[in-house]
Amino acid sequence: MTQTIGLTLKIWRQKLPDAKGSFETYDAADISVDMSFLEMLDVVNERLTLDGRDPIAFDHDCREGICGACGSVVNGRPHGHVAATTLCQLHMRHFKDGQTIVIEPWRSKAFPVIKDLVVDRSPLDKIIQAGGYISVTTGGAQEANTIPVPIEQNKKAMDAATCIGCGACVAACPNSSAMLFIGASVSHLALLPQGKPEAARRVLSMVRQMDELGFGNCSNETECQAECPKEISITNIACLNREFIRAGLFSTEE
Ligand code: SF4
Ligand code: FES
Numbered sequence: 001m002t003q004t005i006g007l008t009l010k011i012w013r014q015k016l017p018d019a020k021g022s023f024e025t026y027d028a029a030d031i032s033v034d035m036s037f038l039e040m041l042d043v044v045n046e047r048l049t050l051d052g053r054d055p056i057a058f059d060h061d062c063r064e065g066i067c068g069a070c071g072s073v074v075n076g077r078p079h080g081h082v083a084a085t086t087l088c089q090l091h092m093r094h095f096k097d098g099q100t101i102v103i104e105p106w107r108s109k110a111f112p113v114i115k116d117l118v119v120d121r122s123p124l125d126k127i128i129q130a131g132g133y134i135s136v137t138t139g140g141a142q143e144a145n146t147i148p149v150p151i152e153q154n155k156k157a158m159d160a161a162t163c164i165g166c167g168a169c170v171a172a173c174p175n176s177s178a179m180l181f182i183g184a185s186v187s188h189l190a191l192l193p194q195g196k197p198e199a200a201r202r203v204l205s206m207v208r209q210m211d212e213l214g215f216g217n218c219s220n221e222t223e224c225q226a227e228c229p230k231e232i233s234i235t236n237i238a239c240l241n242r243e244f245i246r247a248g249l250f251s252t253e254e
């Protein structure tokens with residue numbers, strides 16, 4: 001028989017971006033421990049809808065931990081308390097019967113609340129648009145595969161490339177810094193031969209965009225690394241700083 005638990009949920013409700021929000025309390029009875037956190041919210045929403053009440057708005061898409069769309073602060077932890085897990089992959093078996101769960105949106109000036117648990121994460125898209133890509137021609141797959149990449153360098157680049165752009169690092173940082181997110185993109189591309197021709201322009205442009213959008217700087221709190229569902233290492237921030245200094249010293253890019 002499926003094990004179920006009962007929960008008390010304190011959820012941030014906010015009708016509009018400029019409306020005053022507040023916590024509302026809901027009883028969530030008979031929640032299967034096999035459900036994901038988002039499936040639990042689906043059940044709560046179904047019950048609210050049947051009662052003629054406004055369902056809770058929350059972001060989601062793949063529900064497989066790969067798209068970066070989901071994310072809320074659960075009992076003070078972005079994506080909840082289970083390491084290396086997105087909210088959509090967090091299962092209710094990690095909670096206790098009778099537990100109270102506080103659910104809030106990402107708290108960052110750079111991510112304004114749109115509604116309830118949904119925030120505007122388009123600033124991360126703008127940072128990527130500033131340089132998180134390559135525009136050099138690499139040719140077809142066979143040509144690209146003839147470029148040798150040392151295995152350790154390749155592994156570091158692929159680890160950095162697992163960033164899903166969820167924004168938990170920003171939500172976890174006391175400075176609302178996006179440097180783990182940018183570091184992942186900059187080092188992923190700077191480590192590969194195809195990313196090197198545009199490395200200086202990329203890092204200068206992405207850091208400038210980050211500053212203009214109001215994100216803070218890194219002060220080595222390491223909260224970002226602790227809360228990142230993809231375990232992106234802060235060594236990528238060191239790589240970002242190295243690339244930034246190198247671009248400032250040796251490049252003619254501005
Ligand atoms: S670095 Fe981690 S926490 Fe930050 S956006 Fe990427 S996956 Fe999310
Ligand atoms: S819904 Fe895609 S990562 Fe959670």
